[in-house]
Amino acid sequence: MGFLENVIAKAKENKKTVVLPEGNDRRVLTAAAEALKRGIAGVVLLGDEAKIKSDAAGLDLSQARFVDPADTPLHEDYAHTFYELRKAKGVTPEKADEMMRDPTYFGVMMVKKGAADGMVSGACHSTANTLRPALQIVRTAPDAKLVSGFFLISVPGCGYGENGTFVFADCGLNINPDADALSEIAIASAKSFRTLTGAEPRVAMLSFSSYGSGRDALVDKVVEATKLAKQKAPDLLLDGELQADAALVPSVAQSKAPGSKVAGRANVLIFPDLNCGNICYKLVERLAKASAYGPILQGIAKPVNDLSRGCKAEDIVGVIAVTAVQAQA
DSSP states (O other): OOHHHHHHHHHTTTOOEEESSSOOHHHHHHHHHHHHHTTTTTEEESSSSHHHHHHHTTTTOOEEEEOHHHHHHHHHHHHHHHHHGGGGGTTHHHHEHHTSSSSHHHHHHHHHHHHSSSEOOOOOOHHHHHHHHHHHHHHHHTTOOOOOOOOOOEOOOOOOOOOTTEEEEESSSSSSSHHHHHHHHHHHHHHHHHHHOOOOOOEEEESOOSTSSSSSSEHHHHHHHHHHHHHTTSSSEEEEOHHHHHOOOOHHHHSSSSTTTSSSSOOOOOSSSSHHHHHHHHHHHSSOEEEEEEEEEEEESOOOEEOTTTTTTTHHHHHHHHHHHHHHH
């Protein structure tokens, strides 16, 4: 059974409800129909029900729930809650009313209020459009120092990682994390990998250097991040700094990082900055014909997940399943 099938099976064990604010996007509607058909999650679609059903011609959304943020009994309560949360930041009751007409803000409030267990957005919005309401409404988890984004990568026919399954982080949010932030991203990503795959995470802190083969401030940051992560999570299988081939290929690992318990076996890859992570995941997705699910957000109090605007309907189905499993956890 592949990665996605495993996650879908987990999602079905304790079905959760996921809200999709982009009811105007055909890919989202196709994914919603598929998620309902397969019993992955309950689905709430935001927008005008008649318009959504017209746009969804040929799709079975009979099991979906439809909510129009501008025309629902929930609106007044949600606007009042948003006002109370943000009045210290200058939000007026009138502004709160306006914000709760925005499907993304309304969807996040549904998650906060327990009307949905998680939200998936971003097919036609930027990461900032998804992240901003999440941070304003559900906020960070009590034990999280920062929010970061990872991709679950599944490479067909690949013998590396966990049967071709990897977590790549951070590929969506933190542009140039310092050593402490990088250590937090590594620890959070390991936890996410375990939650979603059930497998033991083996974390590689990536660099252009392996065990001191290169000298630069860029390398020093990864070395320090590795040290901090090991101090914070001494039981975690984590090593660095490692070049990508040393992290993945056993024969290269023997030469470049002899004795490492991670080198040659890594399934969680931590990139030193957003340039590296974002470029790499897109190359792997396109050149290796991999499935890339995300960016999945970690560090938020309740599951709110982003999508790449280049996503396909099947990618959205995967993120719905991941969100449902996160909600179970």
